[in-house]
Amino acid sequence: MATTPDELFRLFDRLEIPVRTYQHKPTFTVEEGQDLKAGMPGGHSKNLFLKDKAGQLVLISAEAHTQLKLNRLHKLIGTGRLSFGPEDLMVSHLGVTPGSVTAFALANPASKPVRFILEKTLSDSDPLNFHPLRNDMTTAIARADFDRFLAAVGHSAEVIDFSVLEDEAGG
Numbered sequence: 001m002a003t004t005p006d007e008l009f010r011l012f013d014r015l016e017i018p019v020r021t022y023q024h025k026p027t028f029t030v031e032e033g034q035d036l037k038a039g040m041p042g043g044h045s046k047n048l049f050l051k052d053k054a055g056q057l058v059l060i061s062a063e064a065h066t067q068l069k070l071n072r073l074h075k076l077i078g079t080g081r082l083s084f085g086p087e088d089l090m091v092s093h094l095g096v097t098p099g100s101v102t103a104f105a106l107a108n109p110a111s112k113p114v115r116f117i118l119e120k121t122l123s124d125s126d127p128l129n130f131h132p133l134r135n136d137m138t139t140a141i142a143r144a145d146f147d148r149f150l151a152a153v154g155h156s157a158e159v160i161d162f163s164v165l166e167d168e169a170g171g
Contacts, residue, residue: 002095003107005133011107015152017145020127026099026136042140043125047101049090049114052080057093059111061103061130062119062162069165077117077160095133102131103146104139106155116150118157 003011012019022040044064051057056079062068074082087098093114094105106116122128126143141149150156 008104008107008132015148019139019141021137021139023137040129042127042129043122044129045122049085049101050082051085052082054080057114059114060117061122063121066119066121066162072165100131100135104130104132107153116155116157118159120159120161123159
């Protein structure tokens with residue numbers, strides 16, 4: 001069974017990780033949440049669940065305004081061509097539905113085969129902001145505590161600088 005938001009918050013408590021959670025109307029896109037998050041400090045994320053032709057699953061958390069060029073991203077991260085992962089795989093591995101994709105979904109035991117990539121601009125932020133498994137809340141976590149969370153759930157972040165994709169495109 002998928003991890004629930006209450007279980008996620010209990011995990012933070014057990015790990016003695018302080019978080020701050022903001023409630024808001026449901027947001028499905030970065031643009032919808034822009035005004036809401038303007039007063040929340042730290043880096044805000046956009047999260048993509050992707051799959052390559054060989055079946056490799058990848059979760060990318062990037063700074064909300066990062067331009068992700070999927071047609072070139074696969075070369076940078078060493079996968080086959082990427083497409084958005086189907087909803088059934090998202091639900092079975094991350095326990096979330098479209099609009100609620102989040103790095104916190106790595107708390108789900110079924111997420112083990114999912115490779116996690118944290119974009120450098122977001123990684124350099126403190127705190128980091130993610131949905132806590134539902135898109136009507138945003139939870140802020142200190143950058144160092146996020147690494148502790150990842151280790152506790154058996155994951156680590158591959159920090160990759162996506163700005164090189166912009167440089168390759170000429171700016």
